[in-house]
Amino acid sequence: MRQKGQTITATISDVGDGDKCYAKLSDGMSAFIRGALAIGDTVEATIRKTKSSYIEADFAKLLSPSPLRVEPRCEVFGVCGGCKWQHLNYDAQLQQKNKQVLDALARIGGFRDVQLLQPIGATRLYHYRNKVDFSLSNRRYLLPSELDAPQKPMNFALGFHAPERYDKVIDIERCHIAPEEANVALQVVRAFALTRGLSIYDADRHDGFLRNLVARKAFRTNETMVNLVTSWHDRDLMNALLAELQSALGERLTTFVNNVSTKKNTVAFGEEEFVVFGKGFITERLGGYSFNISANSFFQTNTEQAERLYDVALSFAQLSGRETVYDLYCGTGSISIFVSRHCQKVLGIELVESAVRDAEANAKQNGATNCAFKQLDLMRFETIRPELERFGLPDVVITDPPRAGMHPKAVQTLLALAPKRIVYVSCNPASLARDGKLFCASGKYRLVKAQAVDMFPHTNHIESVALFETT
Numbered sequence: 118m119r120q121k122g123q124t125i126t127a128t129i130s131d132v133g134d135g136d137k138c139y140a141k142l143s144d145g146m147s148a149f150i151r152g153a154l155a156i157g158d159t160v161e162a163t164i165r166k167t168k169s170s171y172i173e174a175d176f177a178k179l180l181s182p183s184p185l186r187v188e189p190r191c192e193v194f195g196v197c198g199g200c201k202w203q204h205l206n207y208d209a210q211l212q213q214k215n216k217q218v219l220d221a222l223a224r225i226g227g228f229r230d231v232q233l234l235q236p237i238g239a240t241r242l243y244h245y246r247n248k249v250d251f252s253l254s255n256r257r258y259l260l261p262s263e264l265d266a267p268q269k270p271m272n273f274a275l276g277f278h279a280p281e282r283y284d285k286v287i288d289i290e291r292c293h294i295a296p297e298e299a300n301v302a303l304q305v306v307r308a309f310a311l312t313r314g315l316s317i318y319d320a321d322r323h324d325g326f327l328r329n330l331v332a333r334k335a336f337r338t339n340e341t342m343v344n345l346v347t348s349w350h351d352r353d354l355m356n357a358l359l360a361e362l363q364s365a366l367g368e369r370l371t372t373f374v375n376n377v378s379t380k381k382n383t384v385a386f387g388e389e390e391f392v393v394f395g396k397g398f399i400t401e402r403l404g405g406y407s408f409n410i411s412a413n414s415f416f417q418t419n420t421e422q423a424e425r426l427y428d429v430a431l432s433f434a435q436l437s438g439r440e441t442v443y444d445l446y447c448g449t450g451s452i453s454i455f456v457s458r459h460c461q462k463v464l465g466i467e468l469v470e471s472a473v474r475d476a477e478a479n480a481k482q483n484g485a486t487n488c489a490f491k492q493l494d495l496m497r498f499e500t501i502r503p504e505l506e507r508f509g510l511p512d513v514v515i516t517d518p519p520r521a522g523m524h525p526k527a528v529q530t531l532l533a534l535a536p537k538r539i540v541y542v543s544c545n546p547a548s549l550a551r552d553g554k555l556f557c558a559s560g561k562y563r564l565v566k567a568q569a570v571d572m573f574p575h576t577n578h579i580e581s582v583a584l585f586e587t588t
Protein backbone atom coordinates (compact mmCIF):
# COMPACT_ATOMS: atom_id res chain seq x y z
CA MET A 118 0.00 0.00 0.00
CA ARG A 119 1.33 3.40 -0.97
CA GLN A 120 1.02 6.20 1.55
CA LYS A 121 1.22 9.94 1.70
CA GLY A 122 4.84 11.12 2.14
CA GLN A 123 6.39 8.02 0.51
CA THR A 124 8.91 8.37 -2.31
CA ILE A 125 8.24 6.85 -5.72
CA THR A 126 10.41 6.56 -8.82
CA ALA A 127 8.71 7.24 -12.15
CA THR A 128 9.44 7.93 -15.82
CA ILE A 129 7.29 10.71 -17.25
CA SER A 130 5.28 9.66 -20.30
CA ASP A 131 3.03 12.71 -20.79
CA VAL A 132 2.79 16.32 -19.66
CA GLY A 133 -0.49 18.17 -19.21
CA ASP A 134 -1.17 21.79 -20.01
CA GLY A 135 -0.08 22.99 -16.57
CA ASP A 136 2.71 21.46 -14.53
CA LYS A 137 0.89 18.16 -14.01
CA CYS A 138 2.82 15.29 -15.58
CA TYR A 139 1.82 11.69 -16.04
CA ALA A 140 3.65 8.41 -15.41
CA LYS A 141 2.64 4.76 -15.23
CA LEU A 142 4.32 3.09 -12.28
CA SER A 143 5.86 -0.40 -12.49
CA ASP A 144 2.72 -1.99 -10.97
CA GLY A 145 0.43 -0.27 -13.49
CA MET A 146 -0.79 2.47 -11.11
CA SER A 147 -1.18 5.95 -12.68
CA ALA A 148 0.72 8.83 -11.10
CA PHE A 149 0.15 12.56 -11.63
CA ILE A 150 3.33 14.36 -10.69
CA ARG A 151 3.52 18.12 -10.18
CA GLY A 152 6.67 19.80 -11.48
CA ALA A 153 8.38 21.34 -14.51
CA LEU A 154 9.19 17.99 -16.10
CA ALA A 155 9.74 16.57 -19.58
CA ILE A 156 8.57 13.39 -21.27
CA GLY A 157 11.39 10.88 -20.70
CA ASP A 158 12.57 12.30 -17.35
CA THR A 159 13.04 9.69 -14.63
CA VAL A 160 12.31 11.31 -11.28
CA GLU A 161 11.79 10.75 -7.61
CA ALA A 162 8.53 12.19 -6.32
CA THR A 163 6.81 12.42 -2.94
CA ILE A 164 3.24 11.15 -2.69
CA ARG A 165 0.73 13.89 -1.79
CA LYS A 166 -2.54 11.99 -2.18
CA THR A 167 -3.55 8.38 -2.80
CA LYS A 168 -6.73 7.22 -4.55
CA SER A 169 -7.85 3.74 -5.52
CA SER A 170 -6.81 4.10 -9.18
CA TYR A 171 -4.13 6.79 -9.11
CA ILE A 172 -1.79 8.79 -6.91
CA GLU A 173 -0.77 12.44 -6.88
CA ALA A 174 2.82 13.36 -6.09
CA ASP A 175 5.26 16.28 -6.05
CA PHE A 176 8.54 16.24 -7.93
CA ALA A 177 11.52 15.78 -5.57
CA LYS A 178 14.65 14.84 -7.55
CA LEU A 179 15.71 14.39 -11.17
CA LEU A 180 17.36 10.97 -11.53
CA SER A 181 17.88 10.91 -15.27
CA PRO A 182 17.04 13.83 -17.58
CA SER A 183 15.03 13.51 -20.79
CA PRO A 184 16.83 14.18 -24.10
CA LEU A 185 14.10 16.81 -24.76
CA ARG A 186 15.52 19.04 -21.99
CA VAL A 187 17.43 22.27 -22.55
CA GLU A 188 18.87 24.71 -20.00
CA PRO A 189 16.21 27.38 -19.22
CA ARG A 190 17.44 30.95 -19.75
CA CYS A 191 15.33 32.57 -17.11
CA GLU A 192 16.62 33.25 -13.59
CA VAL A 193 13.14 32.68 -12.11
CA PHE A 194 12.19 29.63 -14.19
CA GLY A 195 10.05 27.25 -12.16
CA VAL A 196 8.91 30.05 -9.83
CA CYS A 197 7.29 32.46 -12.29
CA GLY A 198 4.19 30.91 -13.84
CA GLY A 199 4.84 32.37 -17.31
CA CYS A 200 7.29 30.22 -19.28
CA LYS A 201 6.46 26.79 -17.94
CA TRP A 202 8.16 24.99 -20.83
CA GLN A 203 11.49 26.81 -21.10
CA HIS A 204 13.20 23.56 -20.11
CA LEU A 205 11.98 21.80 -23.29
CA ASN A 206 13.56 22.16 -26.72
CA TYR A 207 11.32 24.15 -29.05
CA ASP A 208 10.36 21.24 -31.27
CA ALA A 209 9.16 19.29 -28.22
CA GLN A 210 7.17 22.32 -27.04
CA LEU A 211 5.45 22.60 -30.42
CA GLN A 212 4.60 18.89 -30.59
CA GLN A 213 3.26 19.04 -27.05
CA LYS A 214 1.09 22.05 -27.85
CA ASN A 215 -0.26 20.39 -30.99
CA LYS A 216 -1.16 17.35 -28.93
CA GLN A 217 -3.01 19.63 -26.48
CA VAL A 218 -5.26 20.81 -29.33
CA LEU A 219 -5.87 17.28 -30.58
CA ASP A 220 -6.56 15.97 -27.05
CA ALA A 221 -9.00 18.79 -26.22
CA LEU A 222 -10.90 18.29 -29.48
CA ALA A 223 -11.20 14.56 -28.78
CA ARG A 224 -11.80 14.62 -25.01
CA ILE A 225 -14.02 17.71 -24.66
CA GLY A 226 -15.43 18.05 -28.16
CA GLY A 227 -15.80 14.34 -28.96
CA PHE A 228 -14.13 14.98 -32.33
CA ARG A 229 -12.33 11.90 -33.71
CA ASP A 230 -10.16 11.72 -36.83
CA VAL A 231 -9.71 15.49 -36.89
CA GLN A 232 -7.77 16.86 -39.83
CA LEU A 233 -5.17 18.75 -37.78
CA LEU A 234 -2.75 20.50 -40.13
CA GLN A 235 0.96 20.86 -39.25
CA PRO A 236 1.40 23.37 -36.38
CA ILE A 237 2.93 26.71 -37.33
CA GLY A 238 5.90 27.34 -35.04
CA ALA A 239 7.44 30.70 -34.21
CA THR A 240 10.76 31.88 -35.64
CA ARG A 241 11.48 34.44 -32.89
CA LEU A 242 11.72 32.43 -29.67
CA TYR A 243 12.74 35.16 -27.20
CA HIS A 244 11.74 38.83 -26.77
CA TYR A 245 8.72 38.22 -29.00
CA ARG A 246 5.94 39.75 -26.88
CA ASN A 247 4.71 43.16 -27.98
CA LYS A 248 3.02 43.77 -24.64
CA VAL A 249 4.18 43.04 -21.10
CA ASP A 250 2.25 43.73 -17.97
CA PHE A 251 4.39 44.01 -14.81
CA SER A 252 2.88 44.38 -11.34
CA LEU A 253 4.09 46.23 -8.27
CA SER A 254 3.61 44.94 -4.76
CA ASN A 255 4.71 45.80 -1.24
CA ARG A 256 4.96 42.06 -0.56
CA ARG A 257 7.84 40.41 -2.37
CA TYR A 258 7.60 36.70 -3.13
CA LEU A 259 10.65 34.93 -1.73
CA LEU A 260 12.56 32.73 -4.15
CA PRO A 261 13.30 29.17 -2.87
CA SER A 262 17.04 30.01 -3.07
CA GLU A 263 16.72 32.82 -0.51
CA LEU A 264 14.25 31.34 1.97
CA ASP A 265 16.86 31.41 4.73
CA ALA A 266 18.48 34.71 3.85
CA PRO A 267 16.41 37.22 1.87
CA GLN A 268 18.72 39.16 -0.43
CA LYS A 269 16.54 42.20 -1.16
CA PRO A 270 14.02 44.33 0.75
CA MET A 271 10.79 42.42 1.36
CA ASN A 272 8.47 45.40 0.90
CA PHE A 273 9.13 46.14 -2.76
CA ALA A 274 8.66 44.01 -5.86
CA LEU A 275 8.24 44.82 -9.53
CA GLY A 276 7.66 41.86 -11.82
CA PHE A 277 5.05 39.13 -12.11
CA HIS A 278 2.56 37.75 -9.63
CA ALA A 279 3.61 34.43 -8.19
CA PRO A 280 1.24 31.69 -9.41
CA GLU A 281 -2.11 31.92 -7.63
CA ARG A 282 -0.93 34.84 -5.45
CA TYR A 283 -2.81 38.08 -6.11
CA ASP A 284 -0.83 39.79 -3.33
CA LYS A 285 2.77 38.65 -3.85
CA VAL A 286 5.01 39.59 -6.74
CA ILE A 287 8.31 38.06 -7.87
CA ASP A 288 10.83 40.87 -8.23
CA ILE A 289 12.57 40.35 -11.57
CA GLU A 290 15.50 42.00 -13.33
CA ARG A 291 14.29 41.18 -16.84
CA CYS A 292 11.81 39.02 -18.73
CA HIS A 293 13.28 36.99 -21.59
CA ILE A 294 10.14 37.02 -23.71
CA ALA A 295 9.56 40.78 -23.24
CA PRO A 296 10.98 43.30 -25.72
CA GLU A 297 14.16 45.04 -24.57
CA GLU A 298 12.28 48.35 -24.18
CA ALA A 299 9.97 46.78 -21.58
CA ASN A 300 12.97 45.58 -19.57
CA VAL A 301 14.52 49.05 -19.72
CA ALA A 302 11.25 50.61 -18.52
CA LEU A 303 11.19 48.03 -15.68
CA GLN A 304 14.61 49.19 -14.45
CA VAL A 305 13.74 52.87 -14.78
CA VAL A 306 10.48 52.56 -12.85
CA ARG A 307 12.12 50.44 -10.14
CA ALA A 308 14.89 53.01 -9.58
CA PHE A 309 12.40 55.90 -9.70
CA ALA A 310 10.05 54.29 -7.18
CA LEU A 311 12.81 53.28 -4.76
CA THR A 312 14.78 56.54 -4.80
CA ARG A 313 11.63 58.58 -4.24
CA GLY A 314 10.14 56.14 -1.75
CA LEU A 315 6.82 56.01 -3.63
CA SER A 316 4.06 54.00 -1.99
CA ILE A 317 2.86 50.75 -3.55
CA TYR A 318 -0.80 49.86 -3.92
CA ASP A 319 -1.97 47.27 -1.38
CA ALA A 320 -5.11 45.46 -2.55
CA ASP A 321 -6.07 44.36 0.97
CA ARG A 322 -5.82 47.80 2.52
CA HIS A 323 -6.86 49.51 -0.75
CA ASP A 324 -4.23 52.21 -0.43
CA GLY A 325 -0.91 53.15 -2.03
CA PHE A 326 0.08 54.77 -5.33
CA LEU A 327 1.93 52.47 -7.80
CA ARG A 328 -0.02 49.57 -9.29
CA ASN A 329 1.21 48.25 -12.66
CA LEU A 330 3.68 48.99 -15.42
CA VAL A 331 2.65 48.03 -18.94
CA ALA A 332 4.97 48.35 -21.92
CA ARG A 333 3.90 47.87 -25.53
CA LYS A 334 6.16 47.79 -28.55
CA ALA A 335 5.23 48.02 -32.22
CA PHE A 336 7.95 45.85 -33.78
CA ARG A 337 7.40 47.04 -37.33
CA THR A 338 7.56 50.77 -36.54
CA ASN A 339 9.80 50.68 -33.46
CA GLU A 340 7.31 52.70 -31.41
CA THR A 341 7.09 52.06 -27.67
CA MET A 342 4.34 52.92 -25.23
CA VAL A 343 4.83 52.94 -21.47
CA ASN A 344 1.69 52.94 -19.34
CA LEU A 345 2.02 53.39 -15.60
CA VAL A 346 -1.12 52.42 -13.69
CA THR A 347 -1.51 54.33 -10.42
CA SER A 348 -4.24 55.10 -7.89
CA TRP A 349 -4.26 58.83 -8.68
CA HIS A 350 -2.65 61.20 -11.14
CA ASP A 351 0.32 63.36 -10.13
CA ARG A 352 1.38 65.39 -13.16
CA ASP A 353 4.72 66.62 -11.74
CA LEU A 354 5.72 63.12 -10.77
CA MET A 355 4.72 61.73 -14.17
CA ASN A 356 6.76 64.44 -15.92
CA ALA A 357 9.77 63.57 -13.77
CA LEU A 358 9.37 59.88 -14.66
CA LEU A 359 8.97 60.80 -18.32
CA ALA A 360 12.39 62.51 -18.24
CA GLU A 361 13.97 59.31 -16.83
CA LEU A 362 12.23 57.09 -19.39
CA GLN A 363 13.27 59.37 -22.23
CA SER A 364 16.85 59.40 -21.06
CA ALA A 365 16.93 55.56 -21.02
CA LEU A 366 14.85 54.82 -24.13
CA GLY A 367 15.54 57.88 -26.28
CA GLU A 368 13.38 58.17 -29.39
CA ARG A 369 12.11 54.62 -28.98
CA LEU A 370 9.67 55.95 -26.37
CA THR A 371 6.93 57.48 -28.50
CA THR A 372 4.16 57.75 -25.93
CA PHE A 373 3.79 57.64 -22.15
CA VAL A 374 0.37 57.38 -20.53
CA ASN A 375 -0.83 57.21 -16.95
CA ASN A 376 -3.90 55.07 -16.33
CA VAL A 377 -5.63 55.84 -13.07
CA SER A 378 -7.60 53.14 -11.28
CA THR A 379 -9.55 53.60 -8.06
CA LYS A 380 -10.80 50.00 -8.08
CA LYS A 381 -9.99 47.49 -5.36
CA ASN A 382 -8.14 45.10 -7.63
CA THR A 383 -4.70 44.51 -9.17
CA VAL A 384 -5.79 44.68 -12.83
CA ALA A 385 -3.72 46.94 -15.12
CA PHE A 386 -6.70 48.91 -16.37
CA GLY A 387 -7.60 52.49 -15.48
CA GLU A 388 -10.98 54.21 -15.53
CA GLU A 389 -9.21 57.40 -16.54
CA GLU A 390 -6.20 57.92 -18.76
CA PHE A 391 -3.76 60.86 -18.82
CA VAL A 392 -1.52 61.16 -21.86
CA VAL A 393 1.76 62.46 -20.43
CA PHE A 394 3.66 62.37 -23.71
CA GLY A 395 3.01 61.54 -27.38
CA LYS A 396 -0.17 60.46 -29.16
CA GLY A 397 -1.51 58.08 -26.49
CA PHE A 398 -1.22 55.12 -28.85
CA ILE A 399 1.36 53.26 -30.93
CA THR A 400 1.02 52.18 -34.54
CA GLU A 401 1.83 48.64 -35.66
CA ARG A 402 1.83 47.14 -39.17
CA LEU A 403 0.35 43.76 -39.98
CA GLY A 404 -0.15 42.24 -43.43
CA GLY A 405 0.32 45.59 -45.17
CA TYR A 406 -2.18 47.38 -42.88
CA SER A 407 -1.43 49.70 -40.00
CA PHE A 408 -3.14 49.59 -36.60
CA ASN A 409 -3.35 52.13 -33.82
CA ILE A 410 -3.19 50.48 -30.42
CA SER A 411 -4.08 52.36 -27.26
CA ALA A 412 -3.22 51.28 -23.72
CA ASN A 413 -6.41 49.33 -22.97
CA SER A 414 -7.12 47.81 -26.36
CA PHE A 415 -6.51 44.17 -27.15
CA PHE A 416 -3.91 43.45 -29.80
CA GLN A 417 -2.41 40.01 -30.49
CA THR A 418 0.75 39.83 -28.37
CA ASN A 419 3.04 38.29 -30.99
CA THR A 420 3.06 40.48 -34.09
CA GLU A 421 4.87 38.08 -36.44
CA GLN A 422 2.73 35.10 -35.46
CA ALA A 423 -0.48 37.18 -35.55
CA GLU A 424 0.14 37.65 -39.25
CA ARG A 425 0.43 33.87 -39.68
CA LEU A 426 -2.67 33.29 -37.56
CA TYR A 427 -4.71 35.74 -39.64
CA ASP A 428 -3.43 34.10 -42.86
CA VAL A 429 -4.78 30.77 -41.61
CA ALA A 430 -8.13 32.35 -40.64
CA LEU A 431 -8.35 34.02 -44.06
CA SER A 432 -7.57 30.81 -45.92
CA PHE A 433 -10.11 28.83 -43.81
CA ALA A 434 -12.75 31.51 -44.57
CA GLN A 435 -12.42 30.83 -48.35
CA LEU A 436 -13.66 34.27 -49.33
CA SER A 437 -14.55 34.97 -52.96
CA GLY A 438 -15.14 38.73 -52.64
CA ARG A 439 -18.95 38.52 -52.41
CA GLU A 440 -19.43 37.50 -48.76
CA THR A 441 -20.80 39.35 -45.77
CA VAL A 442 -18.44 38.53 -42.91
CA TYR A 443 -18.93 39.00 -39.15
CA ASP A 444 -15.84 39.35 -36.97
CA LEU A 445 -16.98 38.56 -33.42
CA TYR A 446 -14.84 39.75 -30.46
CA CYS A 447 -13.03 41.94 -32.98
CA GLY A 448 -10.81 43.95 -30.58
CA THR A 449 -9.18 46.76 -32.56
CA GLY A 450 -10.59 45.36 -35.80
CA SER A 451 -7.42 43.70 -37.01
CA ILE A 452 -9.11 40.56 -38.40
CA SER A 453 -11.94 42.64 -39.94
CA ILE A 454 -9.46 44.84 -41.77
CA PHE A 455 -7.20 41.90 -42.68
CA VAL A 456 -10.07 40.11 -44.49
CA SER A 457 -11.84 43.24 -45.80
CA ARG A 458 -10.18 43.16 -49.23
CA HIS A 459 -11.40 39.62 -49.81
CA CYS A 460 -15.13 40.05 -49.14
CA GLN A 461 -18.00 42.44 -49.72
CA LYS A 462 -18.35 43.82 -46.19
CA VAL A 463 -17.44 43.10 -42.58
CA LEU A 464 -19.21 43.78 -39.30
CA GLY A 465 -16.92 43.70 -36.26
CA ILE A 466 -18.47 43.35 -32.78
CA GLU A 467 -16.58 44.12 -29.58
CA LEU A 468 -17.27 44.92 -25.93
CA VAL A 469 -14.56 47.48 -25.09
CA GLU A 470 -15.44 50.98 -26.21
CA SER A 471 -11.87 52.19 -26.74
CA ALA A 472 -11.14 49.11 -28.88
CA VAL A 473 -14.18 49.90 -31.06
CA ARG A 474 -12.95 53.49 -31.45
CA ASP A 475 -9.51 52.13 -32.42
CA ALA A 476 -11.16 49.69 -34.85
CA GLU A 477 -13.05 52.53 -36.55
CA ALA A 478 -9.91 54.67 -36.79
CA ASN A 479 -7.92 51.68 -38.04
CA ALA A 480 -10.46 50.90 -40.77
CA LYS A 481 -10.44 54.54 -41.85
CA GLN A 482 -6.67 54.84 -41.95
CA ASN A 483 -6.42 51.64 -44.01
CA GLY A 484 -9.15 52.69 -46.45
CA ALA A 485 -11.25 49.67 -45.38
CA THR A 486 -14.53 51.45 -46.13
CA ASN A 487 -16.49 48.16 -46.16
CA CYS A 488 -15.94 47.60 -42.41
CA ALA A 489 -18.45 48.64 -39.73
CA PHE A 490 -18.08 48.15 -35.98
CA LYS A 491 -20.55 47.80 -33.17
CA GLN A 492 -19.94 48.00 -29.45
CA LEU A 493 -21.88 45.18 -27.80
CA ASP A 494 -21.55 42.57 -25.09
CA LEU A 495 -21.92 39.40 -27.16
CA MET A 496 -23.87 37.89 -24.29
CA ARG A 497 -26.60 40.20 -25.61
CA PHE A 498 -26.02 39.23 -29.24
CA GLU A 499 -29.66 38.18 -29.76
CA THR A 500 -30.91 41.69 -28.91
CA ILE A 501 -29.58 43.23 -32.13
CA ARG A 502 -31.01 40.76 -34.62
CA PRO A 503 -33.01 43.50 -36.50
CA GLU A 504 -29.83 45.56 -36.82
CA LEU A 505 -27.98 42.52 -38.14
CA GLU A 506 -30.71 41.91 -40.70
CA ARG A 507 -30.39 45.50 -41.89
CA PHE A 508 -26.62 45.08 -42.24
CA GLY A 509 -27.04 41.71 -43.96
CA LEU A 510 -26.83 38.24 -42.42
CA PRO A 511 -23.36 36.65 -42.54
CA ASP A 512 -22.08 34.13 -45.06
CA VAL A 513 -18.99 33.63 -42.93
CA VAL A 514 -18.42 34.29 -39.22
CA ILE A 515 -14.96 34.59 -37.75
CA THR A 516 -15.06 34.39 -33.98
CA ASP A 517 -12.09 35.03 -31.67
CA PRO A 518 -13.37 34.99 -28.08
CA PRO A 519 -11.28 35.39 -24.91
CA ARG A 520 -9.93 32.31 -23.08
CA ALA A 521 -13.30 31.42 -21.55
CA GLY A 522 -14.79 30.98 -25.04
CA MET A 523 -18.22 32.09 -26.24
CA HIS A 524 -21.21 32.59 -23.98
CA PRO A 525 -23.78 29.83 -24.74
CA LYS A 526 -26.31 32.55 -25.65
CA ALA A 527 -23.86 33.97 -28.20
CA VAL A 528 -23.42 30.47 -29.65
CA GLN A 529 -27.19 30.09 -30.00
CA THR A 530 -27.51 33.44 -31.78
CA LEU A 531 -24.62 32.57 -34.04
CA LEU A 532 -26.27 29.26 -34.98
CA ALA A 533 -29.57 31.05 -35.68
CA LEU A 534 -27.73 33.33 -38.13
CA ALA A 535 -26.76 30.16 -40.05
CA PRO A 536 -23.53 31.25 -41.78
CA LYS A 537 -22.05 28.83 -44.35
CA ARG A 538 -18.76 28.76 -42.48
CA ILE A 539 -17.59 29.51 -38.95
CA VAL A 540 -13.89 30.13 -38.47
CA TYR A 541 -13.10 29.84 -34.76
CA VAL A 542 -9.84 31.43 -33.60
CA SER A 543 -8.98 30.39 -30.06
CA CYS A 544 -6.32 30.86 -27.42
CA ASN A 545 -7.78 28.00 -25.40
CA PRO A 546 -8.25 24.56 -27.04
CA ALA A 547 -10.70 23.52 -24.29
CA SER A 548 -13.06 26.41 -25.09
CA LEU A 549 -12.74 25.75 -28.82
CA ALA A 550 -13.63 22.09 -28.27
CA ARG A 551 -16.59 22.92 -25.99
CA ASP A 552 -18.07 25.55 -28.35
CA GLY A 553 -17.30 23.44 -31.45
CA LYS A 554 -19.25 20.61 -29.88
CA LEU A 555 -22.25 22.95 -29.52
CA PHE A 556 -21.98 23.98 -33.19
CA CYS A 557 -21.96 20.35 -34.30
CA ALA A 558 -24.58 19.13 -31.79
CA SER A 559 -27.04 21.31 -33.71
CA GLY A 560 -26.53 18.89 -36.60
CA LYS A 561 -25.98 21.86 -38.89
CA TYR A 562 -22.18 21.99 -38.80
CA ARG A 563 -19.19 19.70 -39.05
CA LEU A 564 -15.58 20.29 -38.09
CA VAL A 565 -13.58 20.33 -41.32
CA LYS A 566 -10.04 21.04 -40.12
CA ALA A 567 -7.96 22.78 -37.49
CA GLN A 568 -4.44 24.16 -37.19
CA ALA A 569 -2.33 25.29 -34.25
CA VAL A 570 -0.27 28.48 -34.42
CA ASP A 571 2.27 29.07 -31.67
CA MET A 572 2.04 32.65 -30.48
CA PHE A 573 3.70 32.06 -27.11
CA PRO A 574 6.97 30.05 -27.20
CA HIS A 575 8.07 28.64 -23.80
CA THR A 576 4.61 28.99 -22.29
CA ASN A 577 2.09 26.16 -22.27
CA HIS A 578 -0.36 28.27 -24.31
CA ILE A 579 -1.33 27.60 -27.90
CA GLU A 580 -3.54 29.42 -30.37
CA SER A 581 -5.56 27.44 -32.89
CA VAL A 582 -7.95 27.99 -35.76
CA ALA A 583 -10.78 25.63 -36.68
CA LEU A 584 -13.14 25.58 -39.64
CA PHE A 585 -16.78 24.52 -39.19
CA GLU A 586 -18.94 24.19 -42.30
CA THR A 587 -22.63 23.57 -42.84
CA THR A 588 -23.40 19.91 -43.36
Ligand SMILES: C[S@@+](CC[C@H](N)C(=O)[O-])C[C@H]1O[C@@H](n2cnc3c(N)ncnc32)[C@H](O)[C@@H]1O
Pocket residue numbers: 415416417445446447448449450451452466467468469472493494495496517518519520544
Ligand atom coordinates in the same frame (compact mmCIF):
# COMPACT_ATOMS: atom_id res chain seq x y z
C1 LIG B 1 -8.92 37.22 -28.05
S1 LIG B 1 -9.38 38.89 -28.19
C2 LIG B 1 -9.58 38.98 -29.94
C3 LIG B 1 -9.32 40.31 -30.58
C4 LIG B 1 -9.17 40.37 -32.08
N1 LIG B 1 -9.92 39.37 -32.78
C5 LIG B 1 -7.72 40.34 -32.50
O1 LIG B 1 -7.29 39.40 -33.16
O2 LIG B 1 -7.01 41.29 -32.16
C6 LIG B 1 -10.97 38.87 -27.52
C7 LIG B 1 -11.71 40.18 -27.58
O3 LIG B 1 -13.02 39.92 -27.09
C8 LIG B 1 -13.47 41.07 -26.39
N2 LIG B 1 -14.57 40.61 -25.52
C9 LIG B 1 -14.49 39.95 -24.34
N3 LIG B 1 -15.71 39.65 -23.87
C10 LIG B 1 -16.60 40.14 -24.77
C11 LIG B 1 -18.01 40.13 -24.85
N4 LIG B 1 -18.75 39.57 -23.87
N5 LIG B 1 -18.60 40.70 -25.90
C12 LIG B 1 -17.85 41.26 -26.89
N6 LIG B 1 -16.49 41.29 -26.89
C13 LIG B 1 -15.88 40.74 -25.83
C14 LIG B 1 -12.23 41.55 -25.66
O4 LIG B 1 -12.36 42.91 -25.29
C15 LIG B 1 -11.15 41.30 -26.73
O5 LIG B 1 -10.97 42.45 -27.53
